[in-house]
Amino acid sequence: MYDDLPLFRRYPRLLACLPWVSLGEWPTPVQHARGLEEAHGFTSFYIKRDDLSSRLYGGNKVRKLEFSLACALRKGYGRIMTMGAAGSNHVLATAMHGRRLGLATTALLFGQPCAEYVRRNLLADYRCGVRMVWAGSIPGIPMAYAKEKAAALLRGERLYWLGPGGSSSSGSIGYVNAGLEIAEQVEAGLLPEPDYVVSAMGTHGTCAGLWLGLRLAGMRSQLVGAAVVETAYCNPTLWARLVNRTSAMLNRLDPGIKAPEAHPSDLVYLSGELGRGYAHLTPADVRAVCEAQELEGLQLEGTYTGKALAAALDMGRELGGGESILFINTYNSADLTPLIGGLDHRLLPQPFQRFFEMPCRALEYELQGPDGG
Known part of the structure; x- marks a missing residue:
């Protein structure tokens, strides 16, 4: 190994x-x-x-997570808190691989141009049990971070901070x-x-x-x-x-x-x-x-x-x-369709449902195949 x-x-x-x-x-x-x-x-x-x-x-996130999630485990943490844009591949990779190790994920998410991959990744985040927190924008991250830290203290839970992109x-x-x-x-x-x-x-x-x-x-x-x-x-x-x-x-x-x-x-x-x-x-x-x-x-x-x-x-x-x-090629090529098949976007927290109701970014449908950021 x-x-x-x-x-x-x-x-x-x-x-x-x-x-x-x-x-x-x-x-x-x-x-x-x-x-x-x-x-x-x-x-x-x-x-x-x-x-x-x-x-x-x-x-590319897998290589990083092999070391960063190992640090969290060695220090005895049970939940990762991280951040990213609404369609963040980093957040999803953290959730999917963290779950293999018994680690839960909280994600502080901010807005970005709407795209099909954003919708797909949000559904996959939900399916992986991510605690999805809407920060609105990058300047809103510190406030969201402080609120989540305080809430975790009240629950008696320790949060391991993993910065953007891991x-x-x-x-x-x-x-x-x-x-x-x-x-x-x-x-x-x-x-x-x-x-x-x-x-x-x-x-x-x-x-x-x-x-x-x-x-x-x-x-x-x-x-x-x-x-x-x-x-x-x-x-x-x-x-x-x-x-x-x-x-x-x-x-x-x-x-x-x-x-x-x-x-x-x-x-x-x-x-x-x-x-x-x-x-x-x-x-x-x-x-x-x-x-x-x-x-x-x-x-x-x-x-x-x-x-x-x-x-x-x-x-x-x-x-x-x-x-x-x-x-x-830093993209993920694993098919997520089996993970999110049949999942209704209305199950998502309210702030994230907007990405299924607004139009996608310019040139989105000129792309061949599913997109992902």
Whole structure:
């Protein structure tokens, strides 16, 4: 079990001091995207299939949750409190995988553009027993947090706080392992060493861990973060801070690791596909989702991976197509239909029923297949 993680094989001292619980299936495969290569005139384009990280619920959150939920368990907590947009995949992943471990979930949720995936994820949250708290907006989160903490104290319940996207130092270690995993796949000849590794970037945890893992493995690949959240919340400075907190944590646990520090300039930051903001679709975003489906049989979505793939394709064209690119598919591809089939949205708390009554965002129905953010 531990042997599945190159992090523990490389740094065995971490086994004694770093909480971890098995939730995913590792390593996730890499796919040679020949259809995208041919369509765009690229020499080398590969996809890291983290959408296959779990048959229950995959995507990038699984790697983070293996470490963050293990911390909660070790400290004796029985309920996680976290936050996200109404259709948050992080909230749903926390609920689904937490339930496997006997952990309940409280979610502080705020508004976002309506989409089919928002409706689907809200129903799945309800089915998983999530305590759904409407915060209204991001500025409303502190008040909602305080009220939930007070209510939990009255119930005699302790709440383990898990920040947005699960992007804590411990959660980011999941993607340190991913960087080391990519290096092993390169060594095994499954793909060439990428010149660029491209991922969606929202709360920084995936990109922070990836950069550290790639550096620890001695790879020269440049990390590209495609912004999917407004600049106030998603930028190279905040990314570097999380890298350095994660690096300090690893070095504290095992001084022999010698994890490096990052500077904001170490990240190739692309914000051109953000459009009007979080969860607002762009024409290039929609085209990328459709191309992935048509050319690679790959299900992406428009809030994160569509924008990141659009950024990767645009960057590849600007570079002339001669560079080797690895795109990280952070979406979940497990089918949630059996989980939510027949569930009436009127069972949801009243504030969340609005998402079934308002129109969906612009370009929603130009997407192929279900969406998810």
